[in-house]
Amino acid sequence: MLSRNMTNNLHLLIEQHLKMWGKQNLTAMDGTLGNGYDLEFLHSQEQVSTLYGFDIQQQALDNSREKIVSSTKEVHLILDSHHHLEQYIEGEIDLAVFNLGYLPGADKGVVTHTETTLEALQKVMDKLSDGGLLAVMTYPGHEEGRNEHEHIETFLQSYHVREFSILHLNVMNVKKPCPNCFLILRKK
Numbered sequence: 600m601l602s603r604n605m606t607n608n609l610h611l612l613i614e615q616h617l618k619m620w621g622k623q624n625l626t627a628m629d630g631t632l633g634n635g636y637d638l639e640f641l642h643s644q645e646q647v648s649t650l651y652g653f654d655i656q657q658q659a660l661d662n663s664r665e666k667i668v669s670s671t672k673e674v675h676l677i678l679d680s681h682h683h684l685e686q687y688i689e690g691e692i693d694l695a696v697f698n699l700g701y702l703p704g705a706d707k708g709v710v711t712h713t714e715t716t717l718e719a720l721q722k723v724m725d726k727l728s729d730g731g732l733l734a735v736m737t738y739p740g741h742e743e744g745r746n747e748h749e750h751i752e753t754f755l756q757s758y759h760v761r762e763f764s765i766l767h768l769n770v771m772n773v774k775k776p777c778p779n780c781f782l783i784l785r786k787k
C-alpha cells in the first residue's frame with residue numbers, strides 16, 4: 600500500500616518494476632549508503648545478484664555492512680564518491696538508488712553536492728540497461744537540498760522522452776516541502 604513515507608513508496612515501486620520486468624541477475628547500485636536501509640532493501644530483492652554501494656563516510660559503510668551480515672550475493676561497499684563509479688563498475692547498471700543529503704545522526708556538513716551528484720547521475724544514466732531504473736530522492740526542505748533538487752529537475756528535463764520515461768513524485772498537500780522522488784526508466 601502507498602504511504603506518506605516517500606522511501607516506502609519508492610521501495611514499493613521498485614519492487615513492482617522488478618517483478619514486471621522479469622530480468623534476473625541484476626546489477627544494482629546504492630549511490631549513498633548512509634544507514635544502509637536502501638542497500639538492505641536492494642539486497643532483499645531476489646533478482647539482484649551484484650550490488651555496489653558508495654559513501655564517503657566510513658560510518659556509512661559500517662552501518663551498511665551490519666545490515667547484510669550473511670549474503671550469497673556479490674556485494675562491494677566502496678569508500679569513495681559516487682561520481683567515481685566507473686572506476687568500480689565496468690558494465691551496465693540495472694537498478695540504482697540515490698538518496699541524497701546528509702547521514703541522519705551524523706555531521707550535517709557532510710552532504711551531497713550538486714556538481715558531483717549531477718556527474719554521478721549522468722554516468723548512471725549512460726550505463727543504465729534497457730528497462731533499467733534509476734531512483735533519486737531529493738530533500739528540497741532545506742536550502743542546499745532545494746538547490747540540488749532544482750538542478751536535478753532541470754538536468755532531467757533535458758533528456759528526450761524517446762530514451763527515458765521520467766516520473767516525479769511529490770506530496771502536494773503539506774506546508775513544508777517533503778522528500779521528492781524522481782524515477783528514471785530507460786526505455787527498452
Ligand SMILES: C[S@@+](CC[C@H](N)C(=O)[O-])C[C@H]1O[C@@H](n2cnc3c(N)ncnc32)[C@H](O)[C@@H]1O
Binds near residue numbers: 635636638700
Ligand atoms: C540521506 S543519506 C543516505 C540514506 C541511505 N541510503 C539509507 O538508506 O540510510 C546520504 C548519504 O550520502 C552520503 N554522501 C554524501 N556525498 C556523497 C558522495 N559524493 N558520494 C557518496 N556518498 C555521499 C553521505 O555521507 C550520507 O551518508
